[in-house]
Amino acid sequence: MRAEALYERGMRMGPVLTWLGLFLATACGGERRFPLREPLWRDTDLQAVSVPCTARPSDEDPQHIACAPEPYESPLAWDGADNMVFRPVTRVFALEAPDQAVNVNAFDEVPDSAWFENRIGKRHPSRAELLRGACTPEQMLSEPPAPGGWTIDRGKTNGASLGFRVRTPQGGKFMFKNDAPGQPERATAASVIGAAIYHAVGYFTSCEQIVYFDKRALHLNPGLTVTDNSGVTRAFDGAALDHVLSEANRRAEQYRMQASGWLPGYLIGPFRYERTRSDDPNDAIAHDDRRELRGGRVLAAWLNHFDAREQNTMDSWIASNPGAGHDSSPGYVRHYYIDTSDSFGSEWSWDGVSRRLGRSYILDWGDIAYDFVTLGTQTRSWERLSRRPGFELFGYYGADEFDPDGWKNEYPNPAFSRATEHDNAWMARIMSRLEPDEIPALVALGQFSQPAHAAYLANVREARLQKSLQRYFPELSPLADPQLSARGELCFTDLARRRGVWPETRFEYSADVTTETETRALPVQRGAAGRVCVQLAHRSFAPEPEPGAAARYLTVTLPNLAARQPLRAHLYDLGARWGFALVGLERVD
DSSP states (O other): OOGGGGGGGTOOOOOOOOOGGGSOSOOOTTOOOSOSOOOOOBOGGGSOBOOOOEEOOOSSOTTOEEOSOOOOOOOHHHHHHIIIIIHHHHTTTOOOOOOOOSSOOTTSOOOBOSSBOOSTTTSOOOHHHHHHTTOOGGGOOOSOOSTTOEEEEEEOOSSSSOEEEEEOTTSOEEEEEOOOTTSTTHHHHHHHHHHHHHHHHTBEEOOEEEEEEOGGGEEEOTTOEEEOTTSOEEEOOHHHHHHHHHTSEEETTEEEEEEEEOOSSEEOOOOOSSSOOTTOTTOOSOGGGOHHHHHHHHHHHHHTOTTOSGGGEEEEEEESOGGGOTTOSSEEEEEEEOOOOSOSSOOOSSHHHHHHTTTSOTTOHHHHHHHHHHTTOSOOGGGGOOOOTTOGGGTTOOSTTOOTTTOOOSSOOHHHHTOOHHHHHHHHHHHTTSOTTHHHHHHGGGOOSSHHHHHHHHHHHHHHHHHHHHHHTTTSOOEEEEEEOTTOEEEEEEHHHHTTSSOGGGOOOOEEEEOSSOEEEEOEEEOGGGEEEEEOOOOOOSSOOOTTOGGGEEEEEEOOSSSSSOEEEEEEEOOTTTOEEEEEEEEOO
């Protein structure tokens, strides 16, 4: 029975303010660790707020006034230097405890917010939804347009790949981008597959697709210019367009490019992986204390998305009334992950660096110290790597040498560095919900020309996923998806058993219930697809205590023996009429 039913008895329940991180990690018999409240499933940062209006002139409107946060520019060189040099130096003598993430609800989950939305972790999407990713049906570019139907209105201003922006007849805007040189089809495929996975997990991403088209589909607006990474501005004319297309992969007469959908709202630059944004009233939790940012490390390791840094993120101000202007108030900031092209074996021009990507930072003080102490006599893991013949486009992306714990991105990420076992296990639980047959279906989004390439990538991804689950499921309980029936049957899904992480014989279940006065064993029913249930029985009270009284509090401890620690469920026994109220889940560590 949901706790709101207690309103019928006159109980007045306050707002949900209690985070799981405010409670201690262990439980004693009968001790109330969770109040009689519904868990928080929606963060307040989705509520519209207003920010001060400031003059923000533009070429089109020199008198323009904006009522949105100021756009932030993230210089690549500075962010790399800050995280590789200055930040480590300033924290040499810092004694930081591995604090738990603070934006976690009473069920050990992350509520929906402007950063994250529970998708595959809460409701398994249909195959069509999964493969569509962040794209709406209107954004799908499944049919080639009529000649001149795609209008080029902007050149691509930065990044390693060549491209241009296209407007479709339906009003959509897409950045078309080429593959990286030397690895045909990998970068565009990685962008589309990676975005679909990030979206399925729960992050906000851009709409990404592979498109094949004839040059006649393009119409180039005259007078365009483009500024490259070095700050030089050049004309983006017919010759420039021909140069971009000459670098694109082709299938017969069709050019292959990645179409990246333009994000909605007023773009205000990347988010940082630490601290907060001072001009966003909703941004109250330090970014490196957010579980979804910390746990993103496990997902990035799976894909070898070593380029997970602030330049590959984007904040957008979503105005409540875009008719008044995309930079008008009120509104809220939504946080996006963008550009997963540096995944699945992306390489640099230096082989020595390519081997280390995902295994060592570009400037790794720990590895430097190790080589200094050992005089460089020890063979490092990346020195043993080799490309598999026939699959060179995936570089050194494989499963044999994959170490989920030892994985490192390009340079230190403040949120990744603060990830705890709880954060990593949370992401592993979500990743485990991808079915084995959904892995090759997602890979098919990359539209590889050779079926063998798609099969290789699917096999590597499945093997790396299994290694991740085998690392993070033995510590904290993988039981999830609580269901409490009106007749008092409390059920969970053992995600490790459902995904076949270990043989069925490794899983053994027992359960006990602890009240204010006793602890006793409960029978456990083991079902298919990882289902595990226990039957609760109501107690008799004389006299009847208040609904939230300690006498009504009970905990159910449920180990599966495959994990070192059990799951502990916290409930209130509200009597035969109102049933049991599940108020908290605790993964003991």
